[in-house]
Amino acid sequence: MAGLYIHIPFCKKKCFYCDFYSCRYETTRAKEYLEILQKQLKDLKNKGYKFNTVYIGGGTPSVLEYDLISNLLSCCEYFLAQSKENTLEANPESLNKKKVRLLKKYGINRLSIGIQSFSDKNLQTLGRIHTSRQAVESIRISQETGFQNINIDLIFGIPGQTLLSWKKDLEIAVRQNINHISC
Numbered sequence: 001m002a003g004l005y006i007h008i009p010f011c012k013k014k015c016f017y018c019d020f021y022s023c024r025y026e027t028t029r030a031k032e033y034l035e036i037l038q039k040q041l042k043d044l045k046n047k048g049y050k051f052n053t054v055y056i057g058g059g060t061p062s063v064l065e066y067d068l069i070s071n072l073l074s075c076c077e078y079f080l081a082q083s084k085e086n087t088l089e090a091n092p093e094s095l096n097k098k099k100v101r102l103l104k105k106y107g108i109n110r111l112s113i114g115i116q117s118f119s120d121k122n123l124q125t126l127g128r129i130h131t132s133r134q135a136v137e138s139i140r141i142s143q144e145t146g147f148q149n150i151n152i153d154l155i156f157g158i159p160g161q162t163l164l165s166w167k168k169d170l171e172i173a174v175r176q177n178i179n180h181i182s183c
Contacts, residue, residue: 001052002049002050002052003054003055004044004053004054005055005057006037006041006055006057006076007021007057008056008060008061009021009033009058010022010023010024010025010026010029010033010058010059010060010064011024011025011059011060011091012093012094012129015127015128016127017155020058021059022058022059022060025060025063025064027065027068030065030068034068034071037072038071038075041075041076045078050079050082051079051082052085053085053086053087054079054085054086055086056086056087056088057087057088057089059089060089060090060091060094060114061088061090062088062089062090062094063094066102069102069103070102073102073106074106076106080106080107083107085110085149086107086108086109086110087108087109087111087112087151088103088108088111088112089112089114090112090114091114091129091130091138092114092138093134095138095141096141097144100145100147104147109147109149110147110149110151111147111150111151112150113151113153114152114153115135115138115153115154115173116153116155117132117155117158117165117169118132118135118136118168118169118172118173119132119161119165119168121165122160122161122165125158125159125161126158136172136176139152139176143177149179149180150176150178150180151178151180152173152176152178152180152181152182153181153182154169154173154181154182156183
């Protein structure tokens with residue numbers, strides 16, 4: 001099974017616990033990066049490569065502005081059309097209805113949302129820039145747009161986190177009626 005991983009190395013803010021390569025989002029840098037990526041994807045297409053899965057990760061791919069996400073997905077359209085599972089990583093603060101509809105339109109059929117916690121206190125400890133309310137809202141928007149395959153990431157062992165707050169995170173996650181929880 002061949003898979004294609006596309007790394008989008010941009011974030012609004014670098015989280016101190018993250019070891020993945022990323023840099024602060026700037027529109028100009030993102031455009032330049034996507035131009036290079038477009039050439040590489042075109043080369044793969046011209047060589048006849050096919051993939052069973054496409055995973056667009058990062059960084060935070062959803063941080064891209066609407067037009068840039070549209071360009072990215074347009075470049076990937078050939079691969080997305082033939083792949084069985086097409087995933088895009090997102091953070092709650094950068095998801096909205098318009099972007100989620102665009103993802104669905106281009107064949108993204110799995111979202112992986114970096115929730116990390118449903119506790120505002122724990123989110124602040126982690127240096128996250130979204131709120132627990134935004135976390136729940138991002139899941140709701142995705143489900144209302146027709147996404148049935150949603151993964152969320154949660155972190156346990158956060159400094160100051162109690163067993164009770166971890167249990168609450170899990171209870172809230174289960175109530176969201178999602179497919180997969182990565183801890």
